[in-house]
Amino acid sequence: xxxxxxxxxxxxxxxxxxxxxxxxxxxxxxxxxxxxxxxxxxxxxxxxxxxxxxxxxxxxxxxxxxxxxxxxxxxxxxxxxxxxxxxxxxxxxxxxxxxxxxxxxxxxxxxxxxxxxxxxxxxxxxxxxxxxxxxxx
Amino acid sequence: xxxxxxxxxxxxxxxxxxxxxxxxxxxxxxxxxxxxxxxxxxxxxxxxxxxxxxxxxxxxxxxxxxxxxxxxxxxxxxxxxxxxxxxxxxxxxxxxxxxxxxxxxxxxxxxxxxxxxxxxxxxxxxxxxxxxxxxxxxxxxxxxxxxxxxxxxxxxxxxxxxxxxxxxxxxxxxxxxxxxxxxxxxxxxxxxxxxxxxxxxxxxxxxxxxxxxxxxxxxxxxxxxxxxxxxxx
Numbered sequence: 001x002x003x004x005x006x007x008x009x010x011x012x013x014x015x016x017x018x019x020x021x022x023x024x025x026x027x028x029x030x031x032x033x034x035x036x037x038x039x040x041x042x043x044x045x046x047x048x049x050x051x052x053x054x055x056x057x058x059x060x061x062x063x064x065x066x067x068x069x070x071x072x073x074x075x076x077x078x079x080x081x082x083x084x085x086x087x088x089x090x091x092x093x094x095x096x097x098x099x100x101x102x103x104x105x106x107x108x109x110x111x112x113x114x115x116x117x118x119x120x121x122x123x124x125x126x127x128x129x130x131x132x133x134x135x136x137x
Numbered sequence: 138x139x140x141x142x143x144x145x146x147x148x149x150x151x152x153x154x155x156x157x158x159x160x161x162x163x164x165x166x167x168x169x170x171x172x173x174x175x176x177x178x179x180x181x182x183x184x185x186x187x188x189x190x191x192x193x194x195x196x197x198x199x200x201x202x203x204x205x206x207x208x209x210x211x212x213x214x215x216x217x218x219x220x221x222x223x224x225x226x227x228x229x230x231x232x233x234x235x236x237x238x239x240x241x242x243x244x245x246x247x248x249x250x251x252x253x254x255x256x257x258x259x260x261x262x263x264x265x266x267x268x269x270x271x272x273x274x275x276x277x278x279x280x281x282x283x284x285x286x287x288x289x290x291x292x293x294x295x296x297x298x299x300x301x302x303x304x305x306x307x308x309x310x311x312x313x314x315x316x317x318x319x320x321x322x323x324x325x326x327x328x329x330x331x332x333x334x335x336x337x338x339x340x341x342x343x344x345x346x347x348x349x350x351x352x353x354x355x356x357x358x359x360x361x362x363x364x365x366x367x368x369x370x
Contacts, residue, residue: 012246017154085148110149 002027003121006049008040008066009083010058014106018053018083021113028117037061037069044070050077051121053113054100056084056091064098071099079120083109087130102126140257141168143186145177145203146219147195155190155245162250174198175316178206181214188256190249192242193220193227194354196306197316201351202298204234209295215256219245223266227351232271238262292334298352300327304340305347 005022007015007030019030032047034040036058044052052070056063067080081102082095092103101120104112105128112128119126119135127134142159144167146152156167169184171177174191175198181189189207193200200218207214217238218231231239238252241264252262263271293301296317303313310328314321337343347353 011151011243013154013158013242013249014148014151015154016157016246017148017150017152020153020157021150083150106150107148110153113150 001121002029003051003117004029004031004047004049005117006030006032006034006040006043006047006052008034008037008052008058008063009055010035014055018109018113021110022053022117025114025117037063037066040066041069041073044078045073048075048078050079051117052078052080053117054080054082056082056086056095064094067095067098067100079123081116081120081126083113089129092127092129096125096127104128105130140165140188140253141184141186142166142253143169143171143177143181143184143189145171145174145190145195145200146192147172148192151192151242155249158246158249159253162253165253174200174203174206177203178210181207182210188215188217188253190217190219190253193218193231193351197303198299199302199352199354201230201234202295202302204231204236206295208235217249217252217256217262219249221354223264225270228267228270230351232267239264239267293331297327297331297334300324301331301343301347302352304328304331305344305353 005028007018009015009018015033022028022030031049032043034043038061040052040054054063054067063082063084070080079101080099081104082100083104083106084091085106087105095103101123102116102125104116108128108130116126116128124135142165144152144155146155152170159165159167168186169180171180173195177189177191191200191203195203204216204218207216216236217240218236219240219242220227221242223241228239237256238261240248240252255262299317300313303316310324311321314324332338332343335346337346348355
């Protein structure tokens with residue numbers, strides 16, 4: 001299944017790592033990158049991705065605020081997946097409350113990211129803290 | 138002959154990004170990847186890379202102590218430190234540890250290739266802020282970098298610093314003993330010595346000390362909305 005992905009993280013080297021991982025999957029395409037929440041909002045509008053892979057801690061506008069704004073303007077198919085270094089149930093709850101469909105911890109991104117993108121692109125919930133993974137329809 | 142680079146960062150996704158960046162450069166190869174400082178030291182001893190790139194905020198053994206131990210083992214190792222902050226203290230410690238390059242993680246995509254090229258040409262590479270501090274030290278103005286300043290961790294041995302980091306990461310004496318191949322009793326002796334030398338009275342004090350002195354690093358999350366902030370109509 002083809003999936004168009006927007007990467008949002010303030011560290012270019014992290015975006016490069018995520019891109020390398022995601023583009024290894026046939027049919028998946030990283031259609032754009034953004035380095036903060038404001039840029040993410042612009043690119044969601046202009047690029048119409050299927051999945052936004054979003055960091056939490058970013059300058060200017062953090063990922064939670066960006067996610068809430070994306071929910072107000074998104075097309076029906078778009079889903080948000082957080083990739084963050086905060087291995088915290090409280091932060092995960094906050095992310096889901098902001099409208100995200102997925103939550104992955106950065107230290108385990110190489111293990112969890114592909115499965116998470118696949119799940120959220122099919123509108124399933126995928127959450128993975130360091131020691132627990134959950135997928136629900 | 139290719140320039141061989143060893144990468145040490147606890148995030149595989151960051152290592153992937155760094156690999157992709159470095160391997161675009163003809164004549165360079167990433168000869169190994171380590172996910173913590175201890176692994177980096179073992180791999181460096183085996184692989185003898187030309188350049189070692191270490192993240193400061195690694196578990197088990199942080200990047201600064203990794204740099205110190207690498208250079209104690211072999212002064213010819215060329216180390217570039219990757220960091221999320223260029224505070225005066227971190228800069229001072231990185232220089233003191235013997236790093237020849239200092240790159241902000243946020244600028245790695247722009248600066249890391251230049252840093253490796255510099256080391257390859259037997260030069261050093263620092264961010265403009267480090268250069269300013271070094272120059273200030275040379276001119277003896279303001280917050281100078283000076284070897285005469287008391288060291289950040291004046292009284293701890295290498296082993297005690299390792300134990301400090303592991304305890305501050307929340308590990309028990311038994312777990313520390315297992316990681317360092319020591320007896321639990323030896324770890325507890327180190328622990329007592331650390332607390333006495335640093336005049337600390339609890340593990341909480343030790344964690345605060347470790348954070349303040351960049352032995353462990355934490356990143357604060359953005360403000361989370363608590364239920365008490367919710368207005369009920």
